[in-house]
Amino acid sequence: MYEGVANSALLYILVIIGLVGILAFSFAFFRKSYKRCREFGMSKEALMRVIRSSLIFTIVPSLAIVIGLFTLTAVFDIPWPWWRLSVVGSVGYELMAGQSAVEAAGRAVTGDVFVALMLAMTLGTAGWIFGPVIVGKKLGSGIKKVDGESTNPGWSMVLNSTFWTTMMCVFIPLLVFGSPVEAAVLFTSCVISLVLGIIAGKTKWRWLSECNLAFTLILGMLSSLLWTRIFPAG
Amino acid sequence: MSKDKKAYTLDPFQEWSHRFGRICMILFFLYMLAIPLIMGAVYHAFPSASLLLTACSGVCVLFIPVGIAETISYTPILGSSTYLGFLTGNIMNLKMPCAKNAMNLAEVDQGTPEGDAVAAMAISASSMLTVIIIALGVLLIVPLQPILTIPAVQTATNYVVPALFGTFLLGFFSKERGEYQIHGKLKGAAIPFILGCVLTIMNIMVSSLQGVFILLLLPVTILCNWLMFKKKWVTVEKNPDYVPMFQKNAK
Numbered sequence: 496m497y498e499g500v501a502n503s504a505l506l507y508i509l510v511i512i513g514l515v516g517i518l519a520f521s522f523a524f525f526r527k528s529y530k531r532c533r534e535f536g537m538s539k540e541a542l543m544r545v546i547r548s549s550l551i552f553t554i555v556p557s558l559a560i561v562i563g564l565f566t567l568t569a570v571f572d573i574p575w576p577w578w579r580l581s582v583v584g585s586v587g588y589e590l591m592a593g594q595s596a597v598e599a600a601g602r603a604v605t606g607d608v609f610v611a612l613m614l615a616m617t618l619g620t621a622g623w624i625f626g627p628v629i630v631g632k633k634l635g636s637g638i639k640k641v642d643g644e645s646t647n648p649g650w651s652m653v654l655n656s657t658f659w660t661t662m663m664c665v666f667i668p669l670l671v672f673g674s675p676v677e678a679a680v681l682f683t684s685c686v687i688s689l690v691l692g693i694i695a696g697k698t699k700w701r702w703l704s705e706c707n708l709a710f711t712l713i714l715g716m717l718s719s720l721l722w723t724r725i726f727p728a729g
Numbered sequence: 730m731s732k733d734k735k736a737y738t739l740d741p742f743q744e745w746s747h748r749f750g751r752i753c754m755i756l757f758f759l760y761m762l763a764i765p766l767i768m769g770a771v772y773h774a775f776p777s778a779s780l781l782l783t784a785c786s787g788v789c790v791l792f793i794p795v796g797i798a799e800t801i802s803y804t805p806i807l808g809s810s811t812y813l814g815f816l817t818g819n820i821m822n823l824k825m826p827c828a829k830n831a832m833n834l835a836e837v838d839q840g841t842p843e844g845d846a847v848a849a850m851a852i853s854a855s856s857m858l859t860v861i862i863i864a865l866g867v868l869l870i871v872p873l874q875p876i877l878t879i880p881a882v883q884t885a886t887n888y889v890v891p892a893l894f895g896t897f898l899l900g901f902f903s904k905e906r907g908e909y910q911i912h913g914k915l916k917g918a919a920i921p922f923i924l925g926c927v928l929t930i931m932n933i934m935v936s937s938l939q940g941v942f943i944l945l946l947l948p949v950t951i952l953c954n955w956l957m958f959k960k961k962w963v964t965v966e967k968n969p970d971y972v973p974m975f976q977k978n979a980k
Binding site: 520532541605607688 | 740741742745746747749750751753754755757758760761762763764765766767768769771772773774775776777780781783784785788789791792793794795796797798799800801802803804805806809810811812813815816817818819822823826827830831834835838839840842843846847849850851852853854855856857858859860862863864866867870873874877878881882883884885886887888889890891892893894895896897898899901909911914917918921922924925926928929930934935936939942943946947950951954955958963965
């Protein structure tokens with residue numbers, strides 16, 4: 496009964512319709528933003544560099560999401576994890592929410608339990624959906640309003656940077672004091688990024704600047720294999 | 730520094746993305762809810778109220794506040810592409826670095842109309858590719874599973890966030906490449922950073938609640954920066970090396 500629901504053709508169809516909608520939504524943003532960038536005077540070549548770099552960078556984190564998909568399919572079969580990992584939340588959220596809902600249900604997964612889990616995982620994302628709907632515009636324009644149309648952004652620019660600063664002040668201590676492996680990977684990737692930046696600057700290899708983030712990510716992640724051997728408990 | 734404050738009007742792209750983004754977010758949420766409801770109706774598998782409450786309570790109590798906190802914390806960085814970012818998910822490990830990297834490459838400032846357009850372009854391209862890669866993962870699940878589930882690959886993928894933050898950390902020490910540069914931003918970060926370290930060492934700040942702690946530390950960072958901005962320890966200067974995009978285009 497549960498397998499019949501979780502692996503049904505209907506669920507596949509509903510998921511594929513939703514994914515087409517997500518692709519259309521993303522494409523609408525892409526088209527509009529590309530056009531606006533061109534209006535700002537950015538060359539096609541410069542925009543292609545940005546797009547290429549974004550796409551190259553996306554591959555590795557997306558593979559990590561595919562690994563999350565394999566984990567979730569053990570409980571939810573294929574279509575539901577496919578849908579969940581393509582919209583809202585993150586791999587971490589879906590894994591935790593799925594596990595938490597299964598434990599809360601406290602019994603074998605049957606058809607009605609599966610539907611309850613789907614509803615729970617969807618309702619759990621309400622904060623990420625309604626947050627931007629309610630405060631998205633206010634937060635963006637509220638910060639920009641600080642200096643109005645002033646020619647020098649002044650305080651608004653500092654204020655805008657405080658969000659990124661705060662994020663660093665939360666994440667860096669969590670990574671540094673969290674585990675020795677995380678700290679080592681953090682510093683390794685910092686050094687790799689610096690070295691790649693220097694090489695790109697000296698050689699004027701533009702492709703290396705574009706791929707700096709992607710290469711740093713891959714090499715940083717690979718360094719974890721070394722660090723987990725040195726700090727086995729980390 | 731000019732003090733001529735006028736009413737701020739949003740760029741047409743920003744105006745469009747707020748309107749379109751809001752409508753689509755609500756429509757997609759309704760569709761997301763519709764999927765389990767349709768499945769329940771077609772397969773006569775509607776859960777009882779008590780089962781639904783039990784399954785939902787833990788997830789909703791924990792994750793809805795986290796979602797709201799993350800929205801407030803990350804929206805000013807993502808700008809008008811916040812809708813796209815949150816709807817397609819994976820903010821910290823994908824969308825945020827993608828947006829930052831794109832703004833850095835295009836040499837535009839975060840929070841400006843140019844920065845918003847560039848970030849949206851990068852995030853939308855990234856979102857489309859992610860949807861395609863996951864779809865390929867589903868299609869190739871049989872041949873891919875043995876490769877992607879070997880221990881070395883699984884270990885490496887556990888360290889996406891620290892590997893990304895290495896680049897961010899370096900970027901944090903570098904000067905902005907856009908039209909304006911902030912001088913003395915490390916001074917403004919000192920107190921919140923120390924506070925972050927203390928809270929982590931005391932095991933008060935934990936990874937699962939990072940969004941909440943960003944929200945809690947934010948007033949401290951704003952206050953420190955505001956005081957230092959008033960004292961001119963933190964200043965904003967025009968970037969001497971900045972070349973406007975249309976001039977670069979003309980070269």
